[in-house]
Amino acid sequence: MSKRIDVKDLNVYYSKFLAVEDVNINIDAKSVTAFIGPSGCGKSTFLRTLNRMHEVIPGARVEGEVLLDGDNLYGPGVDPVTVRSQIGMVFQRPNPFPTMSIRDNVLAGVKLNNTKISKGEADVLVERSLQGANLWNEVKDRLGKPGSGLSGGQQQRLCIARAIAVEPQVILMDEPCSALDPISTLAIEDLINELKDQYTVVIVTHNMQQAARVSDKTAFFNIAGTGKPGKLIEFGDTPTIFSNPTEKATEDYVSGRFG
């Protein structure tokens, strides 16, 4: 239940502005890949092109190919909705639906699409997803309460439960811990390690220790200057990137000499 992603010669534009230039990257199935780099270098922009969330922004478009197990996401006739149901996403800030209970938030992917589901199946799905997000024990007694009443860390895990409830192939995470305290961050990092057994995980992070802790492979993005496009500088095994990078820029960044 997980697929690999191969990106070929991808350019990402906001209208005429080239935001990310010429990315080639191969992300293995059932692995954790971290994107690191200074702010504004296009990590998040690139991440959003991997499930066609990029084009939600007016004027945004891409050139090149993103292959999910060989199928081009940007091929003619591909429905972005199908793409997004296969590649889930967790955002920087926890965003549970305020009008829904915890249970309904987990079932959102099913219910919003009007898919018929029996109560028994729904109960199983809710428990499995919340177990998968390490949240079940904390919320099992108050599934009917609003999701917005949870703490920030719990809300973020609720969003992860919501994402895995639609059983995607790949989970994208855009700085999932940047709004959380160290303990909640630890809970999410543990969770990422467990998710790896079933899903392909791609995570954008500003925290290099986090990248080192959770990821198998790391991609370093950088930007030459304001108004210039972001580029993928180096991609390799996480230990190599952090201890023995090929590029000077990567070494400077991971050793904290700039950025």
Added chain:
Amino acid sequence: MTSTLTPVRKRSALTKGQLPKAAPYIVVAVALVLGAAIMALIGFNAFGWGIVSGILFAAGLVGWSLFVEGARKAKDKLATCLVVGAFLVALLPLFSVIWTVLVNGLPGLLDPGFLSTSMNGVTGAFDNKTVEEGAPLLGGIYHALMGTLLITVLATLISVPVGLLTAIYLVEYGEDRALARAITFFVDVMTGIPSIVAGLFAAAAFFALVGPGTKTGAVAAVALSVLMIPVVVRSSEEMLKIVPNELREAAYALGVRKWRTILKVVLPTAISGIASGITLAIARVIGETAPILVTAGFATTINTNVFSGWMASLPTFIYTQILNPTSPSNPDPSSQRAWGAALVLIIMVMLLNLGARLIARMFAPKTGR
């Protein structure tokens, strides 16, 4: 040991002179007495007494404070007096209107049959009898009440779908296109249309489409929707805009289609604001007089068919009762009816506003643990 003892003082070294707790009440009492004395000299009336006492109170309290507490506290008291004074001045017309309408309207409203009979067959002769022989007051506002309700409901049925869908287009699909900008511009222009123009437009449109002289409740409803749509568009647009984009993106990322996202995530999140906006828009048009005069005409009989015949409404009922009393020689019964109708209208608007608050609270996203 004794060197560390704190000195025993009567008052903290950190405070200056203080007014006694009862100071404002003392000043109020003195100001009221003095005010009464001054008014007695130049001729007493309650309104002047209030004004003079208020000024005396402010001057007395600020002066006393300046003497005992110093300049900073005195300035604080002056500012408090000014703010409270402005607040009272702002409330004065509101309470005055409500009081006047209550006093004048209650006799009419409490008249048996006022809410359940129409003016059908009530002529000046009956009113003359009421005044001259003390016969019971006949006639009521049932026909006007029904007219107002039917016209407003129909106007709401027209305006809400049009206005809400326009707002959804502007916020979710417009993307700053030329069409969206044009709609925004014309909605802004429409907000400023004088209501009589809306009435003339609706009348002219129906004269051209249906036939000259077409005056029905439906025409009035169209005129009112012309006034209502921009209000609904504007308020719904604002409410939809403040739905965080993150919620839309969260739904898209779950593989939910755009129209479902709008229907099941965006609208439920904004529904409380939209509903109260619509209710306030209804309250805004329910008291319109001019557009109904030119579109639905007057009636003294009950007409519950909005698609044929002239129709009465509360505002036009008030207008005609005051301007053309049923009995020209004894206008008092007519003016009593008009005040009664005004009271009913105000109660309806109040209920609508309360309803808007209730709706907003009912639909508001739930919080709690």
